[in-house]
Amino acid sequence: MASHALAQMLDELMGKDRNLAPTEKRDQVHWSDPDVCKHFLVNFCPHELFTNTRADLGPCTKLHDEALRKEYTKSSKSGKMGYEDDFLRFLQGLISDVEKRIRRGHQRLALNNSQGSLSSNLNSLKDDKIKMLTERIADLVQQAEELGCEGKVEEAQGMMKLCDQLEEERRDLESSKLQQQSNEPEKTMEVCQVCGALLVVGDVQQRIDEHLMGKQHAGLC
Ligand SMILES: [Zn+2]
Ligand SMILES: [Zn+2]
Known part of the structure; x- marks a missing residue:
């Protein structure tokens, strides 16, 4: 080549x-x-x-x-x-390819966003459950204390065991939430309206300039 x-x-x-x-x-x-x-x-x-x-x-x-x-x-x-017509037709083909690329970029972003809101819905469900577990644990601890005061040691120990189980469940939920958060892309993307490339919103000026002067973009201006 x-x-x-x-x-x-x-x-x-x-x-x-x-x-x-x-x-x-x-x-x-x-x-x-x-x-x-x-x-x-x-x-x-x-x-x-x-x-x-x-x-x-x-x-x-x-x-x-x-x-x-x-x-x-x-x-x-x-x-x-007819060379001029062929030339224009060829360029129009290129432009419609770029338009397709811009549309595909938008679709991909929309998909990413809906996946993002799905996982944030999942996270808020987990938050609810964690809150519920916390309340439940506090209840059980209080009951165990009361049972202990009444001298019902075995029953109090049973309660505390249940507490331990619930606390473990809560820890699992919290750690799965953290993992999910770290998987989420922290950058917001947008589609370049000129060339269809995916860009990071609020990117550093140097990368924005590089894109604007890049061949893929500059070739279409
Ligand atoms: Zn040629
Ligand atoms: Zn561009």
Whole structure:
């Protein structure tokens, strides 16, 4: 791929026929040849837009040649070949892909949020149960004390045993609550309306700048 990219760069700079003798040049390739990139003739090749981003289209397999572009622009057939329409259609396709990505991002965030509220509902259920257990334990301790005062030692011990069980149950609930909290993402995300990337709300300025100047975003502005 590196050598392909290098060859393509040389093609763009010096023409596809750079390795041919001067007498053979030019009439070898015509701008209408199937392996000439028509997007490049018309304006620019979209394959070069998002290189090394998630939206990377991969390298263009067709020929980009500045000299052919000049020939096409000067030609009487320029603008009459449907290349411009194809180019716009291709770009519209890219834009609708981005719109899909933005929609998917929103759906993913909505899912995350609903999972978040589910687990916070679960936590508040656990809070209720913990409160109930605490009250129950306090009751039992008081009863055990009363039984102890009345000399009913065995019954008092039975009560305290029950207390221990309830306290253990309460500890389990509390620790499961803590685990759940640490699993929750503490960052709020939003979808970039331009390129569809997921961004952290209130992120540090440096990362915001990096995103705005990144190819995926800047390529769509
Ligand atoms: Zn191309
Ligand atoms: Zn963006």
